Structure formats: C-alpha cells, structure tokens
Amino acid sequence: MAKQKKPQRPKAQTPKGFRDYFGAEVAQRTEMLRVIAGVYHRYGFEALESAAVETVEALGKFLPDVDRPNEGVFAWQEEDENDNGDWLALRYDLTAPLARVFAQHRNDLPTPYRRFAMGPVWRNEKPGPGRFRQFYQCDADTVGSGNVAADAEICAMLADTLEAVGIERGDYVVRINNRKVLNGVLEVMGLSDDDQKANVLRTIDKFDKVGESGVRELLGKGRLDASGAYIDGVGLSDAQAEPVLMFLTAKGVDTESTLGMLGNAIRNSVVGAQGLDELRQMADLLAAGGYGADRIVIDPSVVRGLGYYTGPVFEAELTFEIKDEKGRPRSFGSVAGGGRYDDLVKRFTGQEVPATGVSIGVDRLLAALHMKGRLDTDTTGPVVVTVMDKHRMADYQAIVSELRNAGIRAEVYLGNPKSFGNQLKYADQRNSPIAIIQGGDELEAGTLQVKDLILGAKIAETASQEEWSERPQQFEIPRADLVDRIKALLEEQSQ
Known part of the structure; x- marks a missing residue:
C-alpha cells in the first residue's frame, strides 16, 4: 500500500505585489490621513466611504494593462442558479465608485456634491519595485459644478494639503494645464485619422522622458531609444508637428507669457480658446486667493489621462532632489494628480454631469516625508x-x-x-x-x-x-x- 503523503503546509509569504504594514508605518499613515482629512473638511468636503467591491458594469472602463486577467482588475463571477451571476470586482480607484454613488443617490445629495474618500484600491497589474497591487488613495471631488472655480479650489486645497502634511513651500509645485487647449492643437494640425491622433497623444505623454527633441523625432520618422532599439514615428511633417512642439514648450517666465504662447499654438481653434480662457480664469482665482507661482503654475507639459479628462488637469510634483538606484540625482516626481472629467457619471444617467477632483498617492507621499526626515509620529510603546x-x-x-x-x-x-x-x-x-x-x-x-x-x-x-x-x-x-x-x-x- 502506497504511503500517504503528508498534507503540504502553506507558505507563510505575502502574494506578489502585496506587502504587510506594521505598527509605526500604520501609525504614520493614519496620522497623515487624519491631517489630510482635516484640510478637506476645512474646505467643506464631506467624507464618503463606499464599498470596496463594485459590479464590473459599474466600474466600466478598465485599466490599460490589458495583458492581465480582466484587464487590470481583480474580478470574479457570483454563483447563480441560472448561471447568470453578476461579475464583481475590487475597486481600482475611488472615482469610479463615486460616479455610481452620485448616480444612485443624486436625488438625496446636495448639488454640487463635495466628497472626500480615503482607502485601499486594488489593481491586477504586474508588480515591480515600488509598484504594488494594493495601495492607498486619498481623493476629493466636486460633482455637479461646471464652474472653473471648482477646479481652482481643488488646486488650492492640494497645495494646502501638501504643506499641512510637512512638504515645505519650495519643495513642491502644483502644475496646471487644460485638455481643451490640447484638443485645439490637434484641430490646428488637421489630423482626421483617429489612430494617428492617438499616436500623437501617446507621443505627447512621453515629453517628460524624451524632451523636445525626442518628441520631434517621434512625431516624424522615429528615433533610437536608450537601449539602441529603433522606435517608429508618427510620420508627421515638420509643419504638422510644429503646433504640438509650440504647445509643449509654451511655458514662459510668468502666467501672461505662457498664455500668450499657448494662444499662438492654438491659432483660431474655438475649443482651444475655451481651454485658454479657463486657464486664465483659474490663474486669476488662484492669484486672488494668494496662491502665487511659488506654489501653483500653468505648465503645458502636464498631459495627464489623455483619454479621460475633459478640461483642466493638474499634478503635484515634489521638486527636491533624491538619488536613484545608481546614485544619480533626480527630482522626486509626482505625488498627486487630477482634473475635470465631465463624462463619467453620464454612463449611468445619460446626461452629462460635470465633475472635477484630485487623488493623492499616500504611499508616495509617505516615502517623500521619510526621505526628508519629516515623519515624527510617536512610536513609543506601552x-x-x-x-x-x-x-x-x-x-x-x-x-x-x-x-x-x-x-x-x-x-x-x-x-x-x-x-x-x-x-x-x-x-x-x-x-x-x-x-x-x-x-x-x-x-x-x-x-x-x-x-x-x-x-x-x-x-x-x-x-x-x-x-x-x-x-x-x-x-x-x-x-x-x-x-x-x-x-x-x-x-x-x-x-
């Protein structure tokens, strides 16, 4: 008689892309969330805690990492007698659940609805160094207001939040742009092919990495990347590519000069002029509130979420220097971002509902404060x-x-x-x-x-x-x- 194998013990290890957090780390995050919530509350935003699980239908647009199961979300099908159970998924951000909540409860909520939410989100992406499948986000959004003052307020609140958690003025900048201005540039270029437009947008998104000369090459015939591989370009002529380059390099010495150069890039585009006017309004509102160029600037190189945002976009960047894994100096980079997204709630209601918001990456912000030695949470035991x-x-x-x-x-x-x-x-x-x-x-x-x-x-x-x-x-x-x-x-x- 064959000898029975002993049952194999499970391995005591966290799954790939996940990690455990212990006392001091949890205490530091809790304290940071408390401070951020205090700023949001001071601005008149109310807390919302929505379910961690949504229907796949409600989540809608999946993440772009399409080589993962369920296109980047952790999803499963409910068991049902008729084999027609709903597909459910862990939320991959805090914005998609907000759209569902507002559509479901809009008759009972004030409009505009101002809410903040904090908690973990899950993404079924390939894990890597510093890239986890579960992480914390901290969002604030205004739903139901198309007033550009709502966008300006979010930017002001973001600047105040960074200073409240310990990022000193001069160590950060909130950068603002507008998707309508970019749409105006594409209009001036006269592109009619959607695939070519998408390729141009993807090229614009690489500006931070490859710079002006790299974008010029990628919009044209192509370029050799750092590894020596040749990347095919979009195939535009120099004349076609020029409005994009004018747009990306339009940051001047002050707001007026930046707006002037952006005006040259959009020429006679109506939608571009709308975006330019919104940027001017935001600049005026922020200046009236005391937010100068040492905190918030208009920067055309901000091109977040090209297929998602519909108007103003913004990003908070930490500007102090750190060392990379090879000891080379570089700036810390982005810790928060957001913008106007007027089409998300429409999926549920059939009517356009304006919305704008921001999301702070809590883990990156904690890492930045560690590097600056500004985490002083008491870790004394009992x-x-x-x-x-x-x-x-x-x-x-x-x-x-x-x-x-x-x-x-x-x-x-x-x-x-x-x-x-x-x-x-x-x-x-x-x-x-x-x-x-x-x-x-x-x-x-x-x-x-x-x-x-x-x-x-x-x-x-x-x-x-x-x-x-x-x-x-x-x-x-x-x-x-x-x-x-x-x-x-x-x-x-x-x-």
Missing part, C-alpha cells in the same frame, strides 16, 4: 507591568487598569513569567518607555519599582552612567503615587 508572581495577576491587572483609566498606554506581560530577563527583552522589543515591577517585598511595603527603559537605552549607547548620575535608572515609589509619578516620568522622557 508601559509594561511585569509579572513577578503568576498567582497575583489580579494585582497586576489593577495596576494596569489604573494607568489606562488615567489615559496612559499600558499592558501586563502575558507571556511566560518564569524569566524576568525575557520580560524586559519583550519591553525593549515593544519600545516601552517604562517597566513596573512589584514583587513580594514591594507588595508588603506598599511600593512599586519603576525602571526607566529610555534612560537605560541611553546609558547603553554612551557606556557611561556618570553623565546620567542625576537620574536613577530604577527607583521605588509608593503604590498610591502610581499615576502621578508615571505621568511625570513620561513627561520628563518626552523632553
């Missing part, structure tokens, strides 16, 4: 009450309850109490500031031993007790003075 006698757990629980009731974070050691050294090792692993000890002698005397673990760590670092001689590492206190003495010591440690 006060640990050690266990000297396992039969006296009620006494130790009374101590810890008294501390908690006074607002002090505390816990009783719940591991094996046999080794006191292991209890202190546990306290160190928890980054605990204080350990409290009460053996039989202390119980009889009505006292407690307090061990200052922060001071102990400093003595270990300096290998010198002398410079800390005025502060004892361990001392005895009356049991009745527990809360006052622990509060005083925590205050002393914090300073």
Whole structure:
C-alpha cells in the first residue's frame, strides 16, 4: 500500500505585489490621513466611504494593462442558479465608485456634491519595485459644478494639503494645464485619422522622458531609444508637428507669457480658446486667493489621462532632489494628480454631469516625508507591568487598569513569567518607555519599582552612567503615587 503523503503546509509569504504594514508605518499613515482629512473638511468636503467591491458594469472602463486577467482588475463571477451571476470586482480607484454613488443617490445629495474618500484600491497589474497591487488613495471631488472655480479650489486645497502634511513651500509645485487647449492643437494640425491622433497623444505623454527633441523625432520618422532599439514615428511633417512642439514648450517666465504662447499654438481653434480662457480664469482665482507661482503654475507639459479628462488637469510634483538606484540625482516626481472629467457619471444617467477632483498617492507621499526626515509620529510603546508572581495577576491587572483609566498606554506581560530577563527583552522589543515591577517585598511595603527603559537605552549607547548620575535608572515609589509619578516620568522622557 502506497504511503500517504503528508498534507503540504502553506507558505507563510505575502502574494506578489502585496506587502504587510506594521505598527509605526500604520501609525504614520493614519496620522497623515487624519491631517489630510482635516484640510478637506476645512474646505467643506464631506467624507464618503463606499464599498470596496463594485459590479464590473459599474466600474466600466478598465485599466490599460490589458495583458492581465480582466484587464487590470481583480474580478470574479457570483454563483447563480441560472448561471447568470453578476461579475464583481475590487475597486481600482475611488472615482469610479463615486460616479455610481452620485448616480444612485443624486436625488438625496446636495448639488454640487463635495466628497472626500480615503482607502485601499486594488489593481491586477504586474508588480515591480515600488509598484504594488494594493495601495492607498486619498481623493476629493466636486460633482455637479461646471464652474472653473471648482477646479481652482481643488488646486488650492492640494497645495494646502501638501504643506499641512510637512512638504515645505519650495519643495513642491502644483502644475496646471487644460485638455481643451490640447484638443485645439490637434484641430490646428488637421489630423482626421483617429489612430494617428492617438499616436500623437501617446507621443505627447512621453515629453517628460524624451524632451523636445525626442518628441520631434517621434512625431516624424522615429528615433533610437536608450537601449539602441529603433522606435517608429508618427510620420508627421515638420509643419504638422510644429503646433504640438509650440504647445509643449509654451511655458514662459510668468502666467501672461505662457498664455500668450499657448494662444499662438492654438491659432483660431474655438475649443482651444475655451481651454485658454479657463486657464486664465483659474490663474486669476488662484492669484486672488494668494496662491502665487511659488506654489501653483500653468505648465503645458502636464498631459495627464489623455483619454479621460475633459478640461483642466493638474499634478503635484515634489521638486527636491533624491538619488536613484545608481546614485544619480533626480527630482522626486509626482505625488498627486487630477482634473475635470465631465463624462463619467453620464454612463449611468445619460446626461452629462460635470465633475472635477484630485487623488493623492499616500504611499508616495509617505516615502517623500521619510526621505526628508519629516515623519515624527510617536512610536513609543506601552508601559509594561511585569509579572513577578503568576498567582497575583489580579494585582497586576489593577495596576494596569489604573494607568489606562488615567489615559496612559499600558499592558501586563502575558507571556511566560518564569524569566524576568525575557520580560524586559519583550519591553525593549515593544519600545516601552517604562517597566513596573512589584514583587513580594514591594507588595508588603506598599511600593512599586519603576525602571526607566529610555534612560537605560541611553546609558547603553554612551557606556557611561556618570553623565546620567542625576537620574536613577530604577527607583521605588509608593503604590498610591502610581499615576502621578508615571505621568511625570513620561513627561520628563518626552523632553
């Protein structure tokens, strides 16, 4: 008889493209979301928490990574007796669910509807360095207003948000453009073939990577890329390509000069003139609010979501220098983006509903603050009450309850109490500031031993007790003075 194989144990590892977050990271993200929510709330936006799962039909347009199952979303079909179950999917952003929510509840919601939402989204994309399949987004949107003041307000709020979380003025810039201006440029070019238009748009999107000369080559016959491979161009003549290059390089020394050069690029295009007028209105509104060129600028090179946005587009870029994996200097790059999307709700209602919004990449923003050394979330652990006698757990629980009731974070050691050294090792692993000890002698005397673990760590670092001689590492206190003495010591440690 064949010997039965033992059941194989599952591997203890996260799936590719996912990661685990531990105490300090979670605390830092929570604090950042709290600060961002405070800014959004101050601007009059209301919180919305929609379902993490939507129907595939409601999500609509999938992501462009079409070589993945279900075109970039995590989707599955509900079981149904008639084999006609709905397809469901994890949300891949927070905007598509907003469109469904507004269409479903529009009779009960104020218009314009101003909402913010925060939470994880999931994308079934190929994972890579720094590219995860689950990540946090933090969105704010205004639905139901076609007023360009709504777009300007989002940009102002984005600038305020960056400064609120710790990005100093001068380390970021919010850049603004308008899709209608780009449509005007395409109109001037006289392109009638949709495929050729799409190729031009894809080429424009590469401006940040290949620059003016690279775009000129790609709009023409083509170019050699960094790997030596030849990339075919769109095949435009120099005259046809010129409006695109005028558009992309139209950033002047100030707003007026930029708008003037954009006007030259769109020539007599009506739609281009509409976009130009919207940019001028936004510039005026932002200037009236005190948002100068040190914070927000018009920049024609911003060409986000070419097939998605219908009007103003904006992007927040962190401008400070970092080193890449090869030690070369480069700017940190974009941490937020958005724009006007007037066609999304129309899928549900049949009527155009204007909307504009922004999405902040929380993980990238946290990474930027790490690099700048501006994350100061308190990672101090709890006060640990050690266990000297396992039969006296009620006494130790009374101590810890008294501390908690006074607002002090505390816990009783719940591991094996046999080794006191292991209890202190546990306290160190928890980054605990204080350990409290009460053996039989202390119980009889009505006292407690307090061990200052922060001071102990400093003595270990300096290998010198002398410079800390005025502060004892361990001392005895009356049991009745527990809360006052622990509060005083925590205050002393914090300073």
